[in-house]
Amino acid sequence: MMPCAIDVHTHFVPEHLPPLPGGSLEKTWPSMAKGDSCDHRHVMVDGVVYRTVTNQCWSTQRRIDDMRASGVTHQVLSPMPELLSYWMNARDAGVLHRYLNEQMARIVADHPEQFSALAAVPLQDVDAAILELEHAATRLHLAGVEIGTNVNGIPIGAPQFRPFFAAAERLGMAVFVHAIRPAGVDRLVGSPLLQPVLAFPSEVGLAAASVITTNLMTAHAKLRLAFSHGGGSLGLLLPRLQHAWRSFDSLREQVPEAPFDQARRLFYDTLVYDRATLLYLLSRFGDHSLMIGSDYPFTIMEHDPVGRLAETAAGAATLSKLRSQNADRFLGRRPSAS
Amino acid sequence: MMPCAIDVHTHFVPEHLPPLPGGSLEKTWPSMAKGDSCDHRHVMVDGVVYRTVTNQCWSTQRRIDDMRASGVTHQVLSPMPELLSYWMNARDAGVLHRYLNEQMARIVADHPEQFSALAAVPLQDVDAAILELEHAATRLHLAGVEIGTNVNGIPIGAPQFRPFFAAAERLGMAVFVHAIRPAGVDRLVGSPLLQPVLAFPSEVGLAAASVITTNLMTAHAKLRLAFSHGGGSLGLLLPRLQHAWRSFDSLREQVPEAPFDQARRLFYDTLVYDRATLLYLLSRFGDHSLMIGSDYPFTIMEHDPVGRLAETAAGAATLSKLRSQNADRFLGRRPSAS
Numbered sequence: 001m002m003p004c005a006i007d008v009h010t011h012f013v014p015e016h017l018p019p020l021p022g023g024s025l026e027k028t029w030p031s032m033a034k035g036d037s038c039d040h041r042h043v044m045v046d047g048v049v050y051r052t053v054t055n056q057c058w059s060t061q062r063r064i065d066d067m068r069a070s071g072v073t074h075q076v077l078s079p080m081p082e083l084l085s086y087w088m089n090a091r092d093a094g095v096l097h098r099y100l101n102e103q104m105a106r107i108v109a110d111h112p113e114q115f116s117a118l119a120a121v122p123l124q125d126v127d128a129a130i131l132e133l134e135h136a137a138t139r140l141h142l143a144g145v146e147i148g149t150n151v152n153g154i155p156i157g158a159p160q161f162r163p164f165f166a167a168a169e170r171l172g173m174a175v176f177v178h179a180i181r182p183a184g185v186d187r188l189v190g191s192p193l194l195q196p197v198l199a200f201p202s203e204v205g206l207a208a209a210s211v212i213t214t215n216l217m218t219a220h221a222k223l224r225l226a227f228s229h230g231g232g233s234l235g236l237l238l239p240r241l242q243h244a245w246r247s248f249d250s251l252r253e254q255v256p257e258a259p260f261d262q263a264r265r266l267f268y269d270t271l272v273y274d275r276a277t278l279l280y281l282l283s284r285f286g287d288h289s290l291m292i293g294s295d296y297p298f299t300i301m302e303h304d305p306v307g308r309l310a311e312t313a314a315g316a317a318t319l320s321k322l323r324s325q326n327a328d329r330f331l332g333r334r335p336s337a338s
Numbered sequence: 339m340m341p342c343a344i345d346v347h348t349h350f351v352p353e354h355l356p357p358l359p360g361g362s363l364e365k366t367w368p369s370m371a372k373g374d375s376c377d378h379r380h381v382m383v384d385g386v387v388y389r390t391v392t393n394q395c396w397s398t399q400r401r402i403d404d405m406r407a408s409g410v411t412h413q414v415l416s417p418m419p420e421l422l423s424y425w426m427n428a429r430d431a432g433v434l435h436r437y438l439n440e441q442m443a444r445i446v447a448d449h450p451e452q453f454s455a456l457a458a459v460p461l462q463d464v465d466a467a468i469l470e471l472e473h474a475a476t477r478l479h480l481a482g483v484e485i486g487t488n489v490n491g492i493p494i495g496a497p498q499f500r501p502f503f504a505a506a507e508r509l510g511m512a513v514f515v516h517a518i519r520p521a522g523v524d525r526l527v528g529s530p531l532l533q534p535v536l537a538f539p540s541e542v543g544l545a546a547a548s549v550i551t552t553n554l555m556t557a558h559a560k561l562r563l564a565f566s567h568g569g570g571s572l573g574l575l576l577p578r579l580q581h582a583w584r585s586f587d588s589l590r591e592q593v594p595e596a597p598f599d600q601a602r603r604l605f606y607d608t609l610v611y612d613r614a615t616l617l618y619l620l621s622r623f624g625d626h627s628l629m630i631g632s633d634y635p636f637t638i639m640e641h642d643p644v645g646r647l648a649e650t651a652a653g654a655a656t657l658s659k660l661r662s663q664n665a666d667r668f669l670g671r672r673p674s675a676s
Contacts, residue, residue: 150525157527184521187488187544189495190551191592197582198547198575202540205571206525209536213528229578233543233571237536239612240567244535244638254529274577280618300582 004336005072005306006327008176009228009269009293012077012117013043013057014103017096024092030083043080050082056297060107064114066296071306074324075296076331077104078118078146081178086151090125097121097132105140116331118146118176126160130167137171143331144174144224149207150181157210165216169223174330178228179203196300204232208266209241217265218257224330226267228293230277235284238263267330269293270322273302275311287318291327342411342674343644344665346514347566347607347631350415350455351381351395352441355434362430368421381418388420394635398445402452404634409644412662413634414669415442416456416484419516424489428463435459435470443478454669456484456514464498468505475509481669482512482562487545488519495548503554507561512668516566517541534638542570546604547579555603556595562668564605566631568615573622576601605668607631608660611640613649625656629665 013032020029030050033042039055056062057080067075079100085093097120104117119136121129136142145168149156156177168175179196182203188194208227217223227234241259245251255262264286271293272278281290294305302308309322324336351370358367368388371380377393394400395418405413417438423431435458442455457474459467474480483506487494494515506513517534520541526532546565555561565572579597583589593600602624609631610616619628632643640646647660662674 153524155525155527159527183525184540184544186491187493187521187541187548188551189493189497189548191586191589193582193586193589194547194551197579198544198551201575201578202522202544202571203525205574206522206536206540209532210525210527213526213532213536230574233540233574236543236568236571236574236610236615237539239610239615240539241535243611243640244531247638248529248531251529251531272574272577273581276618276621277574277577280614283614300585302581 002071002073004074004324005292006074006076006324006336007072007294007296007305008076008226008291008327008330009271010075010077010296011057011080011298012100012104013053013080013083014100015041015055015058018099021092021095026088026092028085028088029092029096045082051080054297060111060115064111067114070304072292072294074114074116074336076116076118076143076327077107078176078178079120081146081148081180084120084146084148084180085122086124086148086180090122090128093122093124094128094132101132101136101140101142105142108142116143116333118142118144118174121145121147123147123151123161123164126164129164133164133167133171133173137173143333144176146176146178148180149177149203155207155210157207157214157216159214165220165223169220172332174224174226174332176226176228177204177207179232201229201232204229205234205237208232208234208263209237212241212259212262213255215255215257217262224267224332226269226291226330228269228271230270230272230281231266231268231285234263235281238284264289267291267326270305270308271295271302275308278308278312282312282314287314287321288326290322291330292323340409340411342662343409343630344412344414344662344674345410345632345634345643346414346564346629346665346668347609348413348415348634349395349418349636350438350442351391351418351421352438353379353393353396356437359430359433364426364430366423366426367430368434383420389418392635398449398453402449405452408642410630410632412452412454412674414454414456414481414665415445416514416516417458419484419486419518422458422484422486422518423460424462424486424518428460428466431460431462432466432470439470439474439478439480443480446480454481454671456480456482456512459483459485461485461489461499461502464502467502471502471505471509471511475511481671482514484514484516486518487515487541493545493548495545495552495554497552503558503561507558510670512562512564512670514564514566515542515545517570539567539570542567543572543575546570546572547575550579550597550600551593553593553595555600562605562670564607564629564668566607566609568608568610568619569604569606569623572601573619576622602627605629605664608643608646609633609640613646616646616650620650620652625652625659626664628660629668630661
């Protein structure tokens with residue numbers, strides 16, 4: 001039997017999307033169209049192809065075959081982030097989210113050993129988001145929720161989102177933060193690919209910093225909160241934040257707990273594609289904070305997320321944490337047999 | 339005799355600023371006003387105190403005393419970045435720049451062993467910037483130029499700045515890139531201090547990435563180009579950029595030289611306040627790329643920039659590079675006796 005390895009960063013797109021709700025005028029409502037081959041489909045947004053995806057996005061059998069090949073024993077499904085639809089009116093977005101959540105819940109119910117899932121919620125309306133979170137927790141039995149780094153430009157550390165995080169803590173729902181519509185796009189020169197490549201990790205770093213500078217984990221100590229892409233640039237923002245926190249009384253008054261300590265209460269995935277970086281994150285955040293993340297099945301994915309861990313030459317106890325124990329804790333699962 | 343230690347990141351503000359040029363309507367023209375004590379003055383911009391500074395900004399004697407105390411033997415002066423004034427019309431900004439450059443040139447002429455200086459140029463008008471760069475090189479004998487990470491929102495990797503970098507290469511002028519008016523400010527939650535603390539390093543990382551994705555060092559191999567704040571977030575953007583470069587043919591077509599390799603042709607200062615981070619930058623960029631930087635004499639400065647180097651437990655050869663040899667090469671100075 002393969003040792004346990006939980007990949008917390010894998011994306012889901014359904015084979016079909018529901019029709020635009022009656023009466024809605026949403027131009028950004030997504031739909032699926034036939035691709036060039038039977039195992040590809042186009043995600044259409046506003047009349048153009050947003051992304052062409054493979055049936056790995058929805059076929060549990062293909063996912064299970066791929067997991068076997070890569071040594072991953074359990075995948076955490078989260079919606080392709082663009083489907084979070086924060087730019088729609090919340091009622092329409094909620095229809096899409098409910099559909100996604102039910103689709104993922106069915107996969108989890110059919111294959112509970114292989115899959116967990118993170119819900120989508122309409123965070124542009126915090127009250128509606130909390131209702132959907134409750135539904136996902138109590139009716140659909142999902143493990144947590146995926147949210148963006150910002151909601152229409154407002155970073156997740158902003159006070160207006162605090163009731164949502166309080167609800168996630170109360171419900172025991174894990175929160176996975178993924179880059180979306182990032183800041184700094186006007187600072188890129190070159191291919192449109194540079195937006196996910198460079199602006200995503202910048203955005204994740206700033207979002208993670210925003211929960212530190214607003215003491216989210218101090219106020220909600222039982223919240224289980226993870227950041228994608230290894231926390232993005234956070235690991236290099238943090239030493240400067242820590243120095244400023246030591247240097248300026250006003251910062252220590254606003255932020256009682258040291259940034260270094262707060263950062264070690266968050267979770268991060270290992271999606272950094274590089275041994276030296278993984279070692280740096282281990283020293284920065286601690287071996288209790290990192291969990292496998294691959295971005296499966298998108299083109300930029302890490303193809304050997306389990307093998308990457310071995311490159312760190314970490315001991316068996318640390319490897320066991322990174323492979324599954326930290327993810328079990330993040331997800332609130334009973335410990336995996338390993 | 340103290341071993342050589344060159345601090346490439348120290349700022350200069352003159353005790354007096356010239357009057358607004360006749361006929362100008364610039365509201366952002368800066369001036370100096372009396373502070374609360376005789377060794378403090380206020381930099382006034384648009385009628386309010388932009389920053390209160392000490393006479394360390396202009397007093398060579400105070401600087402030399404402080405250098406002796408911290409083990410720094412040579413400081414590279416660069417204007418307080420806000421004085422770069424890219425938001426003014428170029429003619430007015432050029433008047434300010436010429437004044438700053440002449441003031442710094444006088445300090446260097448009086449104390450050539452202790453000081454070098456980096457010019458200010460009006461990069462909002464590339465032709466005017468090249469003329470001022472030529473003046474600074476050939477008439478004022480300055481070692482290089484300080485530029486911002488962006489000019490009114492346009493990152494320095496943008497094609498319009500290419501003639502400026504070609505001129506710097508031709509003139510042998512070192513280019514030091516400092517964060518200014520950063521992207522991502524709308525992603526911060528908390529004190530206004532967070533702008534320099536968190537958005538500066540994000541901004542530097544994206545600016546450095548912009549010269550890599552546009553092959554600046556491939557086209558201008560003799561250019562000597564340094565980034566402040568240890569390259570900001572670049573060290574954590576780079577592994578993802580390298581992975582994407584390996585994964586996408588279109589990126590390799592646009593960027594012939596590997597991002598990891600390009601990054602090792604740049605210089606970075608050591609202003610990261612942290613041993614683990616410095617070790618990570620050494621592994622990422624190489625020990626030929628790092629130079630002491632302190633942000634002297636501003637409040638956020640690193641007070642023991644030379645001592646930080648010893649924390650790395652690097653060997654004598656590496657320490658010698660970090661202390662002075664890399665900076666000598668960056669500045670085009672004859673090697674310091676060490």
